[in-house]
Amino acid sequence: MLLKNLLEGLDYQLVSGDVNREIGKICYDNRKVSKDDLFVCVKGFSVDGHTFAEKATENGATVVVCEDEVKVLEGVTVIKVDNTRRALAKIASNYYGNPSKKLKVIGITGTNGKTTSSYIIRDVLTKAGNKVGLIGTIANYIGDKKFKTERTTPESLELQELFKQMVDEGANYCVMEVSSHALALDRVYDVEFDYAIFTNLTRDHLDMHKTFEEYYKAKFKLFKMANNCIINIDDDYGKRIIEDLEEDKKSKNIVTISLKQDADYTAENILLGAMKSEFDTKGKKYEMEIPGLYNVYNSLGCIAVCDLLKLSYEKINAALKEATVPGRCQRVGKSHNLDFTIIVDYAHTPDGLENILSTVKQVTKGRVIAVFGCGGNRDTVKRPQMGEIATRIADIAIVTSDNPRKEEPALIIEDILKGIKDKDNCITIENRYDAIKKAIELAKSEDSVVIAGKGHEDYQILKDETIHFDDREVVEEILQNRNEV
Template sequence: MEIKSLLENINYNILSGLDDVEINSVQYDSRKVKSGDIFFAIEGFNVDGHKFINKAIDNGAKVIVVQKSVEYVEGITYISVEDSRKALALAASSYYGHPSRKMKIIGVTGTNGKTTSVFMLKAILEEKGYKVGLIGTIANYIGKTEIHTDKTTPESLELQGLFQEMVENGVDYCVMEVSSHSLDLHRVYGIEFAEGIFTNLTQDHLDFHKTFENYFNAKAKLFSMSKNSIINIDDTYGKRLVEMVKENITTYSLLKDSDLKAYNLNLHSRGIGFTLNHQGQEIVIQLSIPGKYNVYNALGCIGVALNEGVDLYTIKNALEKVTVPGRCEIVTLNNHLDFDVIVDYSHTPDSLENILKNVREFTPGRLICVFGCGGDRDRTKRPIMGGIGTELSDFAIITSDNPRTEDPFSIIEEIRAGVKKNNYEMIENRREAIKRAMCIAANGDIIVIAGKGHETYQILKDKTIDFDERKVVAEIIKELEL
């Protein structure tokens, strides 16, 4: 592919060489460069790609795209752009033949609810007969085929490659979680979204964004790229977003007048029911996932589905069957225990508060919570979560999550700094913490293991170990002969 075709929608300047050079592939990681490739030097969050230009040239790159001044190597074409991340996103789209234009893209952003929402959307669209791709935290899917993922939203080059794979496999819709990082780092730059959902905004990722206002502005970028916007107006920032977007908006709420409103909520131990009235048509939906916040998630997805021409009864049938790994997932359904264990991915103050408040509503006995906080992430939320985890539980066990490079005991101490009650223990080993909770659980109790959800690993300082909490609970049941 010629450079000038690859960069057709990008403002650029040739610093050295010509723009009719043929390139083989596009890369931003110097280690992956091969002979005849173009290398985009990206100024990253931790590493600056401009430092690896010579490595890329040694590996065979013959075209280098930069946004800074660099020393030239003879025989290499150098191209300058204003923002190499944006340029990479547009070039990746060109390289793969603009695959996002060949299917409809639906994006979901917000602090909580993204994963549940994309699974709900996938179920609804498949119920209607469409082939659906999914990009998210748990995994990526092309139809029924699961593909492992390391990031909520892949880098733009990998994202466009995944889009192309979906197009080749006949996908009609791609539903995707759109993280604030991906919006700020331009991984989805240049994509037109048919629909964008805003779920909510609560404290998270301030280690990256620094301020809440920056965090909100990052999320808001999705809606300048979306044809239609579906917004939760019970959220303060959702109301602000409505004022910013102004047109092609569908609002949803449990509390306020809105385009979509749920009422007559009926929470029970295996799900939640609600009534929806849409344009005079009333329908009762029974979700198989408990928790009031899942009604919010369902409303956002209903708004998208209606915009896309899906009828209410198809929506109802799909929502009543959908399940989401690691989101308020009861992992003791097939056991004859006198207590239940729920695994949930709640790893922010708001999500921990939500899961505990919702589980409390259907807990006949004690509510026991096992939780921690990840290392190398926002430290300001640790004492907040310590207060929430102990205040809203009858008993809490503070433990490790993914400590990464940090000392797990130091993380636990920072969590404990927010605790005001004396209803907790600290057990650093997560498996032992779960076992302790199961040993003290009695008839009617519910244990919530919060923080890791669907994850099947634990990241320690020097290694990553297998750690699937569904399996851990099953092993402990056998050990204790419960």
């Protein structure tokens, strides 16, 4: 493709060379560069792509896009921009033919609820006869075709390529989780969002954003980009989003959801069961096989989007009834005829842990036994908070490892224990397998075991390696071994 076409819509300065030259592909990793490629110098957290510009040209790049001065081989075209991350997003969009403009893109952001909401909306749209792409934490999909995901929202180059694949395979919708990282790092810059949902905002990712204000500002970006904004106004930050969108209200459709106050969509006659929920909104009854009041919030946002898309009540409710999300309040070990319940959930934030434990507590006749930990090299402030929550709600809390990464697991556990005043109902078992086994051994008739933190993940990140570890598989193995004894 001709370079000047790739630069269309981009404010840039031509430092050297010619824009009338053909480009092979786009790269931001100099190790992937080959003949006639364009290299974008992206500044990362630990490395700066500008330092690899010369190496990229030695590998064959004939165009370098940069923010700062760079050293390159003679004859290379150098394009200077104010922000290379935004430039990468724009160039990638042009390279793949601006594919997001050929899809209806539905973005979901918030601390909790993104994955559940995305699966519900995908299921509704699919039942309505659409081919749907999904981008998120668990996996990426185009229709039934599954692709492994490395992060919740891909880097802009890979994201635009995925959009192009969706268009090529006949998808007309894309439902995507939009992380705060992606928004802060402009991975979704130049994406045309038709709809955006705000679920909630609680403590998470402050290892990157540093302050809650910065975390909020990252999330808010999505609603400046979207045409239709669906906002949970029971969250104080949802109210703030609406206030901060004041100057855009004439050009946007803002729809509110609430369980506590007047809103466009409210839930009434709420019935919360052990593994299901029912509620009415706008005079119609909805049912779902996902428990918890927080999932009523998630469902309201999905219903609002689907209503805006003119989908029928019958299709929306049918999809809600059958909605399942891997690793989100997922019941496991059902084939073993247990007289107690085992649930695996991704809850890895204070709010998420409180939600799942409170939900399970409400419907458990016996005791709640919680297994949880905290990730290493992440926000340390939430560790004692999660310790306090687990021991306050659960009858027995087993503190263990999550993904310790470069930290010592024992030191992470120490941080968690600082939030626990009464340790009488607390057990510490560093090895996660052993912790899960202990919880199952302790479980009696009508108890519930909640294994929190990793959900759908099938790995554990240790200091020097990443190993295969799936809480759901571990439960099955422990139960199988128990039955064989």
